[in-house]
Amino acid sequence: xxxxxxxxxxxxxxxxxxxxxxxxxxxxxxxxxxxxxxxxxxxxxxxxxxxxxxxxxxxxxxxxxxxxxxxxxxxxxxxxxxxxxxxxxxxxxxxxxxxxxxxxxxxxxxxxxxxxxxxxxxxxxxxxxxxxxxxxxxxxxxxxxxxxxxxxxxxxxxxxxxxxxxxxxxxxxxx
Amino acid sequence: xxxxxxxxxxxxxxxxxxxxxxxxxxxxxxxxxxxxxxxxxxxxxxxxxxxxxxxxxxxxxxxxxxxxxxxxxxxxxxxxxxxxxxxxxxxxxxxxxxxxxxxx
Numbered sequence: 001x002x003x004x005x006x007x008x009x010x011x012x013x014x015x016x017x018x019x020x021x022x023x024x025x026x027x028x029x030x031x032x033x034x035x036x037x038x039x040x041x042x043x044x045x046x047x048x049x050x051x052x053x054x055x056x057x058x059x060x061x062x063x064x065x066x067x068x069x070x071x072x073x074x075x076x077x078x079x080x081x082x083x084x085x086x087x088x089x090x091x092x093x094x095x096x097x098x099x100x101x102x103x104x105x106x107x108x109x110x111x112x113x114x115x116x117x118x119x120x121x122x123x124x125x126x127x128x129x130x131x132x133x134x135x136x137x138x139x140x141x142x143x144x145x146x147x148x149x150x151x152x153x154x155x156x157x158x159x160x161x162x163x164x165x166x167x168x169x170x171x172x173x174x175x
Numbered sequence: 176x177x178x179x180x181x182x183x184x185x186x187x188x189x190x191x192x193x194x195x196x197x198x199x200x201x202x203x204x205x206x207x208x209x210x211x212x213x214x215x216x217x218x219x220x221x222x223x224x225x226x227x228x229x230x231x232x233x234x235x236x237x238x239x240x241x242x243x244x245x246x247x248x249x250x251x252x253x254x255x256x257x258x259x260x261x262x263x264x265x266x267x268x269x270x271x272x273x274x275x276x277x278x279x
Contacts (some may be wrong), residue, residue: 003206010204018196032200039204101191120188152178156189159179 001046010039013057017064023090023117024068026106034071054131058124062132065114072110098159103125104154112147115140 001009017038022031041063042049049059095103105113118124126164129144130137179187222230 004254007205011200014196014204018200019193022193022214028197029177032197032203035196035200036203043204043229051209073203080206097187098191103189105188105191116196120185121193148184151188156178157188159183 001042006039006043007047009042009060013060014039017060019083020061020117020122021064021068023063023105023114023121024110024114026069026092026102034064034067037067042094054128058128059129061118061122062134063083065084068114069110101155102156104151108147108150108152112143112150116147116151119144 011129013042014035018031018035021034021038022028023032025034038060042060049056053059105116108116111133115129118129118132124145126137126140130140133140135143
């Protein structure tokens with residue numbers, strides 16, 4: 001990969017990678033670190049990207065996703081990767097709608113969260129998401145469906161802009 | 176409480192906007208571009224060892240033969256002469272020298 005090709009890849013994908021990491025981690029500093037690592041991986045190991053297996057965007061998002069999971073493992077939050085766990089209560093009191101949505105998405109199990117972010121915000125196809133998260137298309141569909149079902153329940157109080165109450169939920173189902 | 180329908184959910188989700196990548200990311204990822212003339216002061220050239228040795232030997236041989244076949248230096252040109260140092264003769268004392276047997 002020439003320097004010009006790398007610069008082009010960076011310019012075209014930097015926002016996608018950063019946004020994904022930011023939404024997954026909820027931290028600007030961590031998102032920047034991850035985005036930096038993603039592009040340095042591409043710079044140092046360009047042979048890892050095979051255009052026959054998918055678009056560069058999917059490859060970069062897959063690298064970002066693996067780095068996010070690695071950070072969770074390093075932070076001993078591996079258990080949270082499981083798709084079934086008790087969600088903490090989401091306090092929507094006094095929150096703006098965007099903050100409430102952010103909290104609701106952050107409360108999803110990571111495997112549901114990542115497919116929801118890739119589908120809803122980055123508008124990847126199911127096939128692209130499947131390549132990115134290294135799963136079957138059917139699995140992705142199931143996780144996405146469960147993620148949206150969970151959000152429908154969690155964000156229901158916002159329907160009438162009645163955000164002045166604390167909501168506690170039980171367990172999300174396994175995808 | 177009645178759950179949201181698809182349209183309502185999409186509308187809510189779109190209100191959570193993410194920021195663009197910060198400019199500092201570019202500085203961390205993209206290599207700094209320097210002007211070509213900066214290379215003249217800070218650049219380096221990688222030369223393979225055999226090529227370097229051959230170049231040094233060729234230079235040494237050139238210097239050796241150049242010195243041994245050096246031509247003799249040409250005669251130094253005369254210094255410029257200044258008439259300022261010439262003084263007129265104050266007292267002229269002509270002396271006639273004749274032949275020893277003159278007048279005999």
